[in-house]
Amino acid sequence: MRVFPRKRLFILLIGIIILVGLIGYSLQDRENETIVEQFVKDTVGWAQNLVHTPVDYVTGIFENIDDIKNTYEENKILRENIAEYKSLQYEVQELKEENEELRNTIDKTESIRDYNPVQATVISRSPERWIEQVTINKGSQDGVEENMAVITADGMIGKVESESKFTSSVKLLTGFDQFNRISAKVSREGDDDVIGMIEGYDQETNQLMFRVVEESDFDLEEGELVLSSGMGGVFPAGLPIGEVKEVKPDEYGLTRTAFVEPVADMYDINNVIVVERQGPDNDASGESEEAES
Structure with a gap:
């Protein structure tokens, strides 16, 4: 019983000695590793x-x-x-x-201090009548009346077609026909103004038609500015309307018609001014633009 434990202790000591020897051997500086080390x-x-x-x-x-x-x-x-x-x-x-x-x-x-300006904002616009009519947020209680001129900062866009107490409908120049006319002129130095009438809107050219009613010694030229003349007694004078693009005589050569491009953008209208003409003939009620002829 005592011999067997001693043998085991002896074998354990021999194993420890061999292990320490191997460790010491492996820690030595050697150029070549053993096959076993390389394999491991x-x-x-x-x-x-x-x-x-x-x-x-x-x-x-x-x-x-x-x-x-x-x-x-x-x-x-x-x-x-x-x-x-x-x-x-x-x-x-x-x-x-x-x-x-x-x-x-x-x-x-x-x-335009000589006139009564009423500032307004466009509140609605029908897609079916986009280039013909807009509705503004000012009406009769603000002094707006039928046939008053309506302008933007760029120029004239149309007239008041009808008004209620709080709103008004504005007929645009692009919706004018032969029954809606504006007395107009091309202003020049001296007495050489060209007087005529804006008589409707040409859908094919997208331009206003300005018919010369008082012949002048000077022909109309492209780029000349057409203004309201004020002769109809409704609109104030000097409101910019459009620029001359082309002039055509009638078939008999007696009158000339100028095609005028509006100076105001008719497709993008937000803020407008309704203009009431002052003076002894400022009563626009009951007077239509047809009367300006």
């Missing part, structure tokens, strides 16, 4: 590489997924920021245009 290192390296490669691959997949997700979120945020920026940009642009239009309208109001 190669085996361990191969096993590490075998495990590391799929682990790296799987890790890379998850990292790519995270990168894609982060990129998607960043792109989403950027798109929202860009959309918000564009919205702000459009809003700023609209505010700039509106402020400029309002400033021009105020300037135009100051330039």
Whole structure:
């Protein structure tokens, strides 16, 4: 019973001595490794590489997924920021245009102090009659009456066709026909003004028709400005109407008709001024533009 434990203790001590010797031997500075060391290192390296490669691959997949997700979120945020920026940009642009239009309208109001200007805003426009009529937010309680001239900062756009207490309908120049006429002129130095009538709107050329009623020694020229003459007793004088684009004589050569492009943008109307002519003949009630002929 005592011999067996001693043998085991002796074998254990011999094993420890051999292990320490091997460790000491392996720690020595040697140029060449033993075959066993090389085999162990190669085996361990191969096993590490075998495990590391799929682990790296799987890790890379998850990292790519995270990168894609982060990129998607960043792109989403950027798109929202860009959309918000564009919205702000459009809003700023609209505010700039509106402020400029309002400033021009105020300037135009100051330039027609001899008349009664009523500033108004377009509140509705029918798609079916887009180039014929608009509705404004001023009516009879604001002094608006039928046949009053309506202008923007650029020039004349039409006349009041009908009014209620709080709103009014404005007939645009582009909706005029042979029954809606405006006494007009091309102003020149001295007594060389060319007098005529705006007699409707030509749908084919998208231009007003200005018929000369008082012949002048001077021909109309392209680019000349046509103004309201005030001779009809309804509209004030000097309201810009349009520019001459082309002049054509009638078939007998007795009269000339000029095609006039409106100076105001008839497709983009927001702020307007209703103009009441002052003076002893300022009573426009019951008087139509046909009477200006």
